[in-house]
Amino acid sequence: MPLVILSGLPTSGKTTRAQELKTFFETRLAAQAQAQDDSAPKTKDYRIHIVNDESLNLNKHVSYNTAADEKKARGALMSAVERLLSKDDIVIVDSLNYIKGFRYQLYCVARAIGTPHCVVFCACIPDRARAWNKESGAYPETIFEELLVRFEEPDSRTRWDSPLFVMVPEDKLPEDEIWDSVILKKAKPPNMSTVVKVVKETNYLYEFDQTTQNVIQAILDAQKSGDPTKQIKAPLSSILLQLPPTRVVTLSELRRLRRQFTSINKMHTLLDMTRVAEGFVEYLNQNLNA
Numbered sequence: 560m561p562l563v564i565l566s567g568l569p570t571s572g573k574t575t576r577a578q579e580l581k582t583f584f585e586t587r588l589a590a591q592a593q594a595q596d597d598s599a600p601k602t603k604d605y606r607i608h609i610v611n612d613e614s615l616n617l618n619k620h621v622s623y624n625t626a627a628d629e630k631k632a633r634g635a636l637m638s639a640v641e642r643l644l645s646k647d648d649i650v651i652v653d654s655l656n657y658i659k660g661f662r663y664q665l666y667c668v669a670r671a672i673g674t675p676h677c678v679v680f681c682a683c684i685p686d687r688a689r690a691w692n693k694e695s696g697a698y699p700e701t702i703f704e705e706l707l708v709r710f711e712e713p714d715s716r717t718r719w720d721s722p723l724f725v726m727v728p729e730d731k732l733p734e735d736e737i738w739d740s741v742i743l744k745k746a747k748p749p750n751m752s753t754v755v756k757v758v759k760e761t762n763y764l765y766e767f768d769q770t771t772q773n774v775i776q777a778i779l780d781a782q783k784s785g786d787p788t789k790q791i792k793a794p795l796s797s798i799l800l801q802l803p804p805t806r807v808v809t810l811s812e813l814r815r816l817r818r819q820f821t822s823i824n825k826m827h828t829l830l831d832m833t834r835v836a837e838g839f840v841e842y843l844n845q846n847l848n849a
């Protein structure tokens with residue numbers, strides 16, 4: 560049965576999704592068994608496993624410390640997948656899976672035993688994942704920031720990242736699409752998130768630049784004409800921008816923060832422009848008022 564590879568930034572909601580997926584598979588498989596044959600034994604003849612740091616007794620504060628520690632942790636993950644995956648076992652790999660070469664190796668394990676696979680990408684803006692990490696204390700701050708920079712986002716154009724299901728924390732799990740592609744193994748039309756992604760990639764950086772530039776322009780306009788203590792409504796953002804009340808923000812400062820925000824986020828080509836604008840406003844609120 561299939562291998563489901565989760566991928567996402569640290570503390571972006573992967574384990575939450577893994578549990579949701581497990582419950583979904585259990586419910587749907589049980590309903591299917593019931594519908595097929597009422598006299599069928601009620602015991603399940605399939606197993607569903609979540610492989611993650613917790614199941615492997617790995618400590619995030621240690622596993623990502625050095626390249627050697629990471630290699631060891633990835634080795635443990637890979638061995639568990641190789642041991643568990645079979646025609647009767649669904650394996651959900653709940654880990655960052657942020658290196659494309661590693662996702663390729665996982666895909667090869669599924670191929671080797673002739674079972675389908677898919678990638679579920681938990682897309683989440685870095686600021687939100689950062690806030691969740693602060694709350695949960697899952698990763699030390701420096702390790703969190705390093706992982707953010709190194710993250711290699713899944714790309715549905717590669718065979719090992721396809722089929723790819725992309726969702727932000729608010730999205731409903733695309734249960735039927737996942738079921739069709741990895742359990743029923745129907746030939747899959749590109750899913751909506753994939754289509755949206757491909758369209759976006761062409762213009763993404765241009766739109767990203769325009770969106771963040773518009774936020775900066777809104778600040779400059781407000782500073783020129785208005786009361787600097789008021790909150791500014793920047794284009795596309797429902798989150799208000801709060802300027803520091805006691806000083807004027809310079810253009811070079813804004814440009815520097817925009818460069819930083821761009822370098823952290825430009826890889827995340829799945830964000831729509833509303834999220835980019837709001838992410839940038841939140842980033843400015845944090846950094847201008849620190």
Ligand SMILES: Nc1ncnc2c1ncn2[C@@H]1O[C@H](COP(=O)(O)OP(=O)(O)OP(=O)(O)O)[C@@H](O)[C@H]1O
Nearest residue numbers: 568569570571572573574575576691695697728729
């Ligand atoms: N949709 C959501 N809404 C609100 N909070 C969420 C949501 N998803 C996850 N969280 C919170 O974010 C934190 C991290 O969630 P979770 O453990 O699922 O992430 P993860 O990506 O598996 O983390 P890790 O990288 O540590 O394995 C938790 O404190 C959880 O409560």
